[in-house]
Amino acid sequence: MHIDRRPSIFSVPLVAVVLAVLGGGERAAAEKCAARCAWADINHNNIVDGEDLALLFDAWNTDNAAADINQDGVVDGADLTLVLASWGPCDESAYTKSKIMFIRHAEKPDCYNSQGLTVSTCPNDSIHYYGVNAPGLCPEDPESLVTLGWERAGGIAQLFSSLAGTVHYADLAEPNHIYAAHPVVNDPLASASKRPVQTVKALSSKLGLTINTHYPSTGSLKVVEDAYKLACANSTNILISWQHELILTTSPANVGMAQHLCHLTNQDPNVLGLPQYPWPSDRYDMVLVFDLVNGRITRFTQVPQKLLAADSVTPFR
Ligand SMILES: [Ca+2]
Numbered sequence: 539m540h541i542d543r544r545p546s547i548f549s550v551p552l553v554a555v556v557l558a559v560l561g562g563g564e565r566a567a568a569e570k571c572a573a574r575c576a577w578a579d580i581n582h583n584n585i586v587d588g589e590d591l592a593l594l595f596d597a598w599n600t601d602n603a604a605a606d607i608n609q610d611g612v613v614d615g616a617d618l619t620l621v622l623a624s625w626g627p628c629d630e631s632a633y634t635k636s637k638i639m640f641i642r643h644a645e646k647p648d649c650y651n652s653q654g655l656t657v658s659t660c661p662n663d664s665i666h667y668y669g670v671n672a673p674g675l676c677p678e679d680p681e682s683l684v685t686l687g688w689e690r691a692g693g694i695a696q697l698f699s700s701l702a703g704t705v706h707y708a709d710l711a712e713p714n715h716i717y718a719a720h721p722v723v724n725d726p727l728a729s730a731s732k733r734p735v736q737t738v739k740a741l742s743s744k745l746g747l748t749i750n751t752h753y754p755s756t757g758s759l760k761v762v763e764d765a766y767k768l769a770c771a772n773s774t775n776i777l778i779s780w781q782h783e784l785i786l787t788t789s790p791a792n793v794g795m796a797q798h799l800c801h802l803t804n805q806d807p808n809v810l811g812l813p814q815y816p817w818p819s820d821r822y823d824m825v826l827v828f829d830l831v832n833g834r835i836t837r838f839t840q841v842p843q844k845l846l847a848a849d850s851v852t853p854f855r
Pocket residue numbers: 579580581582583584585586587589590
């Protein structure tokens with residue numbers, strides 16, 4: 539479908555008429571996440587007007603990503619609704635700009651070599667590390683971090699806290715909210731691991747934040763939904779410390795937390811560049827970072843922590 543690019547055609551009264559005939563459900567969806575101007579301003583000139591509408595119609599019935607406002611794979615009436623609902627000048631000062639960052643809990647009981655790399659068996663040059671709690675009073679605690687993991691937890695306290703107003707890596711941010719999986723004992727479904735909380739304990743103490751442990755490991759998708767609501771409504775930064783197999787997975791039966799965030803924003807994980815494979819079981823050293831503007835993911839980044847000797851900078855595939 540093609541139309542002339544004559545902005546005068548698309549006057550505000552026309553928009554008002556079209557909005558008036560849209561169903562309540564569509565309007566509610568269109569207005570779901572504060573002002574959607576950032577989504578609908580297809581040509582990025584800080585106003586949603588006839589030029590954006592013309593671009594939308596030029597791309598009608600295609601998978602043009604720029605005009606596919608809700609990123610569901612097709613440019614259609616749902617995208618038209620979003621453009622019309624956002625009509626007018628963009629108020630960039632009203633945009634919410636947030637980060638949702640995922641880390642896996644730090645090192646668990648396992649065999650590690652002298653470099654701190656996990657190895658499948660414990661040959662002569664490797665050591666089996668046992669879990670130990672924070673006071674060091676509970677040796678061989680299978681649900682706690684190993685000493686390597688406590689070292690990482692100390693590094694994380696530095697990595698995510700600002701020094702002179704800046705965090706160590708530009709792609710990270712000091713969190714305003716920290717979530718960690720609550721350990722649950724004697725539940726066949728939920729994890730009893732104390733590691734997600736232990737991993738961010740030093741950071742939370744340093745920042746004066748209370749770790750939100752409202753959800754056990756089985757509440758992984760609820761945590762993402764809570765975090766998304768926060769990131770949508772206000773400019774805020776959120777760190778989530780969880781079990782790696784629940785953050786990133788390719789299992790159709792168990793949607794990963796990272797994939798779920800993409801689904802909440804109607805965005806394609808593949809277009810955003812999410813890894814194609816589950817979180818590697820021997821990697822503790824990566825941060826998955828989602829930047830959001832007005833509740834839409836504008837960037838996905840993998841940030842290597844580079845804290846311990848064996849930490850890799852190789853991104854997940
Ligand atoms: Ca525009």
